[in-house]
Amino acid sequence: MKNLKRYNKFSDFLKQRFGEKVYRITVDGGFTCPNRDGKKGKTPCLYCDERGSGARHIDITLDLQNQYLKGRKILKEKLKINKFIPYFQSFTNTYADFQTCVKRYEAVLNLPDAVGIAIGTRPDCVEDKLLDYLGDLSREKLVILDLGIQSTTDRVLEIIKRGHTVKDTIKFLKKAEKYPDLHIVAHLIFGLPTETRKEMLNSHKLFLDYKLDGVKFHQLNILKNTGMEKLYLSGELKPIELDFYVNLVTDFLERIPFRIVIHRLSARADNHSTLIAPEWGKFHHKPSTLIEKELIKRDSYQGKLVDKIK
Template identity: 35%
Template sequence: MEKGWNGLPYNTIADHYSNRFGEKVYKIPVSVVDDCPNRRGLKGMQTCVFCDVWGSAARSESLTMELKNQIETFHTHIAKKYKARSFLVYFQAYTNTFTKLTGLRHNFETALSYDFVKGFVVGTRPDCLSKGVLDLWQEYHQRSFVAVELGVQSFFDDQLEFMRRGHTAQASIDAIHKIADSTQADLGIHLIFGSPGETDEHIIRTAEIVNKLPITNVKLHNLHVLKNTPLEEMHARGEFTPIDRETYSHRVKLFLQHAAPHLAMHRLAAFASRWEELVAPKWTSDKMGTHQYIIDYLRAEKAYQSQFFQTDDVKTQTKILDIRNKSLATVMEH
């Protein structure tokens, strides 16, 4: 079994968390809100083209369960399956800061009331970051691990407009700096590849932008079509066709090659857990198969993270060269 930065051609989020906690930790995905600014139609916004009624919830049944019940139920399942001991509660679905501060505080207190919980992760978006939210994150940072995953999706306004995100690329950059300046939360972003008109240059430029941001991790997704979404209607009219797995793997390769070595990667592609709701592409339902396909593709291309990353800092460059040498030795073995 391959493990770690030297066994895989990229820096994994598992290693990032292991370095932080001294052991492997697992996420317990929970759902505590069922709305967002887009779905509410604020300021004329529309629902994102890719978002279904579950709002990215990992488990649809969680939307009807109390938070304590979710934590206890999913903890039991994950602990038994992986013999896991330490966990982070992941507030995943919809926009988790699109609610009252009293509700957020209650949710955080509930999560931290369990001995096996080492902290929490909050999924949100660039336009839902009040001073109260930032202050609350910093307050909880004093007693626990706090991480934020920001749904950026793209740094190109035409792609954001296609997705109907309701915010600009600059708004995302401003939000990232706002979080970094106001809190000590472990900050990551989500990106989506596969928008119409996307080119290799877009991917490389994305990596260059990301490298300059005060973040520690990135989660990659392929734009895919789910039932009962605006994207399904576009797909049916022939206005959108998702990219194939090889093309997507090529774009992941480009991003990784130009990404800084310190950036930890979550999953490398999206996964549709509710197979019956997936319209296209079908490979999005094959979680492990797609993951292995991308790894095999990277190895066949002799590609790895930070391969083409450049910096003027001598210490950083020395560290990068050491990582590259170890990574190259690894990929050459396969």
């Protein structure tokens, strides 16, 4: 089993599709979200900081084109990368009227070396007309929809003030079945308040039952000036432990089909963010390496248990 690919890495998926390495370039489209502008409340999700889970290194004084071009120049010079995916990451990037969304996407779609687009959003914020547009676009370009599902336990979604339910997620995934080329990536966070290991692991069922193409695993990083900081300081929230996380993600990988692209095994806190805990949240490679080692130790791979648990 020495040469076996133990999981379906995003970098391999991109190399296979484009013939070379492709990097994302994070851009800020100036969106907000329904948890901040009052539509669903004014309390942000408890883990979210003032940049709306976005990258802090972006120079938001630049317009979209120049944010992309600046990132492209750096990556071309430093890493000799030649193909890129502009990534709308901060806040909810489908939360504006149809024309505004399309205008912002089209500002970067055809810039030099842009081979696709990635859009971060949530299951209750993609209107049908926009989904149609993205579905059509995905026939020509790679369109990645980064969907903040976070948990499949309503009690937990309520505690973290997410503002959507599991039913909203399922409703969206059912609609998305009409667009086979759209690449839909589930974002999941492990370590949310009150969520049990069994509940976290249970989220794997989404990948067996619905239109999902990828996953990004995150441990809960507790950041300064967030609701999670308060829960942590009051002793109500314990940071997730590395061993627990490594075992959980490995178990999860064994339960989802190999066709699901693994975009990320853990979430390194942004260099500029104010991580409080867990301490290992600042490392990118440490959790990933341990998960890879755990797969080897078990002599296992992504999807190993799919047929057994169906």
